[in-house]
Amino acid sequence: MNDLLPVIGVLALVALLAVVVFRKPAGHPVSSPIEPLPTASPARREPFEGTEEILQKMNEGVLLVDAGMRPTFANRAARTLLGLDDVLLPARLPLPELVTIAKEASAGAGPGEGEVAAFYPQRATFRVQAAPLESGAVMITLLDVxxxxxxxxxxxxxxxxxxxxxxxxxxxxxxxxxxxxxxxxxxxxxxxxxxxxxxxxxxxxxxxxxxxxxxxxxEDPTRPPEAACDLAAVARRETSHAEAAAHGSGIGLASDVDGPLMIKGDPQQLSLLIRNLIENAIRYTPSGGSVGITARRDGDSVLLEVTDDGPGIPQEARGRIFERFYRLDKGRSRDRGGTGLGLAIVKHVAELHRGTIEVGGELGEGSVFTVTLPALGAPAPETSRAVSGPGSSTVLPIDQHKETV
The missing domain is CATH 1.10.287.130 (Signal transduction histidine kinase, dimerisation/phosphotransfer (DHp) domain)
Structure with missing residues (x-):
């Protein structure tokens, strides 16, 4: 039933438009699929013009086809979704599946519906619903899913x-x-x-x-309350907790943390970020190597850096290491106790705190993970999508209203 709501709503908006478009005055010869409308008074044309404006501003695509399945109207959204010309309409529907669904509706078997995959102008999937109108036309709605x-x-x-x-x-x-x-x-x-x-x-x-x-x-869309938080104190605490694991593996753990370093955030989430970065560094550092943790103020930002003496990360993998369950070496990672989720957790915490995380270092010489967070009182950074480039892989904050899994 919920899937039919868009159709019901659009039907109410388009009914008047359909009647006007397909209306044929008595005795008027039929010479084309779309007849020129007789001259109407301003008061009579106003509803049609208002309805068309509403349809043009809708996010859902709306198409009207006549009994011969020829398009007679397409709003801007439909033209964009289907890659149609801004002015001219095609002689037929661009996708055979649309014709099939429209014919089902026209035959009176109830609203035709289905999902259609398109490959132009880009790969997309539409939820399509079609409903017959009294004029003999068929209205088609397209919802990008x-x-x-x-x-x-x-x-x-x-x-x-x-x-x-x-x-x-x-x-x-x-x-x-x-x-x-x-x-x-x-x-x-x-x-x-x-x-x-x-x-x-x-x-x-x-x-x-x-x-x-x-x-x-x-990943819960409900964000925890933010408060002033000293990142330096969190970093020192997590470094202290990791000392036993590092020394037990024969790895040195060095800390250089200036403080206090005040930011706005959630201390528990920041603990998760730092803990997972340190555990990841220890996991890939051989016995006799060292792991370093530094934190400092840099202008309007607070920088946290975790370095290791591990094998490093290839350039081609730096754009994927923050994916859940992604591993460079699946067998070795499991043997070392990794779950494949640590860096995904790090990325999410950085995004929730409007920060970035970059990966550097040379292959064979270790890795450097740098987290940049806005300092307390600093202007909020611009929201951006994830990007990667040569020499580093940067994950920038993503709009929290868009997903993610």
Whole structure:
């Protein structure tokens, strides 16, 4: 029923237009699909002109076709969606699927409807609905659902990836649990070894679930209240928490944080950002290497930088590393405890705080992640889309009213 609301609304607006366009005065010879209208008084033409103005300003595409399926009217939205000329109408509908739907409606089998894929002027998907009019014409409405389909595809891919990631540790847990049960009576050493691996897989599963929940909260359109927050204090706290993991892996952890560094934001989300950057750096830094965390004021901005001695990130991958479940080396990343969600969480937090994140460093010499956030009291930066360029990959804040998955 909800899908029919656009048609019902447009029908009310277009009814008068259709009657006027297809009206044929008695005794007037038929020489073309569209007859010239007889001279009308200003008062009589006013409703038609007002209705057409409304139709032209609608975001939905509206088409009228006669009984021969020839277009007689198209509003601006329909012309844009279908790539039609600004003045001239085509002799027939540009997509065969539109003709089929319009004919179904014209045959009186109820409103014709369906989804149509178009490849010109760009790839797009339209939800199409058609309704017959008393004049014999058919009204067609076009609703662009390309973004909706994209969101659905992203959600399907997300569920598929999440299911795959969850399946692996669950299968390992089952296998290890069986091995522990079998080894307990005869081999205490083997049982202890299997139990240790069992705990490791349990930790991995718990981390994945935690990251999924964190990402879900970050994608909630309801933003948490913002307050003055000292990023330096958050950075020092997260660095302190990471010391044990770094030293346990034989990695040095150096911190150079000026403070206070006041920004407007959510301390818990900023903790997630810094924690995931540090964990990512430790994960890819070999034993004997070092990870650095610096934070400082730079004009109207606060800069946070995390460096590592890992393998670095190839230029061609820098535009994708913030995607959920994307891994440069899937096997090695899983072995090191990564869930594939850490950098996606970092990106979301940066966007929610109107910031940017850049990736630098030379291949084979480590990576540099730089987060730039507006300092408290600084003018808000312009909203922009994600871009990437040579030497760095920059994720800029995205309009929070547009999606995302």
């Amino acid at each position: 390309t973004d909706e389909h994209k969101s659905q595809r992203i959600r399907r891919e997300f569920v598929a990836h999440a299911s795959h990631e969850l399946k692996s540790p669950v299968a390992s847990l089952q296998t290890l649990a069986e091995a522990v049960v079998e080894a307990l009576p005869d081999d205490a050493v083997a049982a202890e070894r299997f139990a240790g691996r069992l705990m490791g897989e349990t930790d991995r599963l718990a981390k994945l679930i935690t990251d999924l929940l964190d990402l879900s909260r970050l």
